[in-house]
Amino acid sequence: MTFPRKKISIKKKTSSVRRPHKSEDAASAAATKPERAQKVLAQGGFGSRREIEKWIEEGRVQINGKVAVLGDLISPGDKVIVDGKQVTATRLEPQKHRYLMYHKPLGEVCTRSDPEGRRTVFESLPQLRNTRWVGVGRLDLNTSGLMIFTTDGDLANKLMHPSREIEREYAVRVLGTVTDEQMAALSTGVMLEDGMAKFDQIIDAGGEGANHWYHVVLREGRNREVRRLWESQGLKVSRLQRVRYGSVQLPRSLRPGKFQDLTPQEIKALQGSV
DSSP, X not given: OOOOOOXXXXXXXXXXXXOOOHHHHHHHHHHHSOEEHHHXXXXXTSOXXXXXXXXXXXXXXXXXXXXXXXXXXXXXXXXXXXXXXXOOHHHHSOOOOOEEEEEEOTXXXXXXXXTTOOOBGGGGSOOOXXXXXXXXXXXXXXXXXXXXXXXXXXXXXXXXXXXXXXXXXXXXXXXXXXXXXXXXXXXXXXEETTEEEOOXXXXXXXXXXXXXXXEEEESOXXXXXXXXXXXXXXXXXXXXXXXXXXXXXXXXXXXXXXXXXXXXXXXXXXXXXX
16 A cells, blocks of 8 residues: 655745845944044034034044044044033944924024023923034024934035025015115125025015015025115014024924924935935
């Protein structure tokens, strides 16, 4: 008597060892690659590259016991001192950056501390470890609206650099009647104490009575430039709010004194603009 043979399936043993992805190899290589001191410290949230370059020129940065000079590199394991304090190793490592928008209310200052005891914008932001927030473009005490904050000092510096010509849009309430001649002057350019200035775009946004709203766009961020342009025509700004910086717009749902993280799409658009 013969019996039917059973088919025996043999499973091949697969290795459970996970091979590193190419992107992980690249990240690992980047983590061990020496980088310029100003770039490493900017990525660590100390400030913009331009600020740190000034610190280096002033002798405020040391690498392995020697005063740093422009062009010096920082490698993993280096001992770095800024203003007499040693920088922790984790702060020198490549960081996963964070990006958010903040609706600045009237009455807040954009410095980290204020000798007059006024509230600063940084008091409303979430606390960080081993890094710090860098603000993109300041607003004066009596101006409200959109501010962008990030731990990516390198991106912040690029967004503020005049050569990038990033658009800033403001909603302005002007007291008094604006003539066609004044509008033409503001569009073609007027001489201020620090040089020529103009609006790239002026949009009539309506209004009633003595106050009238306009939206204006310009591509630089000189001190009080929007107010000074209107004042050059004998006009007074009664309210000023920044509503857009580059591709990021202030949403109506974001109330004064509140913040929200930028979406991946907003971050990608900002990075692409520089």
